[in-house]
Amino acid sequence: MGSDSERTEASPSAPIPLSFKWIRLVSQEELMRRMEPVKILKEEENELYRVVKDQETGEHYLHFASYHLHIAGGAVDEEYHHLLPLEHDDVIALALGAPLYEYPEQWTHAYLRNGPDGGFVWYDPSGAATSEAEYAETEAFIREQLLAFRSKGNHEEEDVRRLLDAMEKRLPPRSEP
Known part of the structure; x- marks a missing residue:
C-alpha cells in the first residue's frame, strides 16, 4: 500500500x-x-x-x-x-x-x-429601504431649497453658489464606478 x-x-x-x-x-x-x-x-x-x-x-x-x-x-x-x-x-x-x-x-x-x-x-431589501428613505429626504431638502431660492427672486452669482454648496453638502458621497 x-x-x-x-x-x-x-x-x-x-x-x-x-x-x-x-x-x-x-x-x-x-x-x-x-x-x-x-x-x-x-x-x-x-x-x-x-x-x-x-x-x-x-x-x-x-x-x-x-x-x-x-x-x-x-x-x-x-x-x-x-x-x-x-x-x-x-x-x-x-x-x-x-x-x-x-x-x-x-x-x-x-x-x-x-x-x-x-x-x-x-x-437586499433591508439596504434598499434605508437608501430609499435617505433619497426621499435628500429630494425633499433639494426641492425645499430650490423653491426658497426661486421665491426670493434674487439670483446673484454668490446666491447660486451658496445654494449649490448647501445642496452638495446634503448629497450622499460619490461612489467611484
Whole structure:
C-alpha cells in the first residue's frame, strides 16, 4: 500500500460546488441546470410559490414567480422570478403547511431576482429601504431649497453658489464606478 502522499496525488478530486450566495451574477442557464423543484406551495394563474433545491449544494430556496401581460410593451408576456434562501427548519415548516413568506412584505433579507439581461442578481431589501428613505429626504431638502431660492427672486452669482454648496453638502458621497 502506498503512502498518504501517493494516495492524494493519485485520487481524483472534484471541485467543491459554489453556493449561489457567493456568486454576484448567476446566469439563468446555471440556475435552471442546478435547481430542482421540491414542492409547489401555491399556484395561481399569475403567480407561483414553490420550494426548490440546488442539486449541487443542497441549499433550498423559496421560488416566487409572477407573470403578467405587458400591454404597453406590445402585449409581451413578462416573468419575474425571485429566490429567497431558506434555512433547514424553514424548508420543513413550509413543507408541512406553514404560512408562506409573502412577497415582497415578508422577504426581508437578501434574495436572488432576475434582471433584464437574463441573469439573477442579489437584492437586499433591508439596504434598499434605508437608501430609499435617505433619497426621499435628500429630494425633499433639494426641492425645499430650490423653491426658497426661486421665491426670493434674487439670483446673484454668490446666491447660486451658496445654494449649490448647501445642496452638495446634503448629497450622499460619490461612489467611484
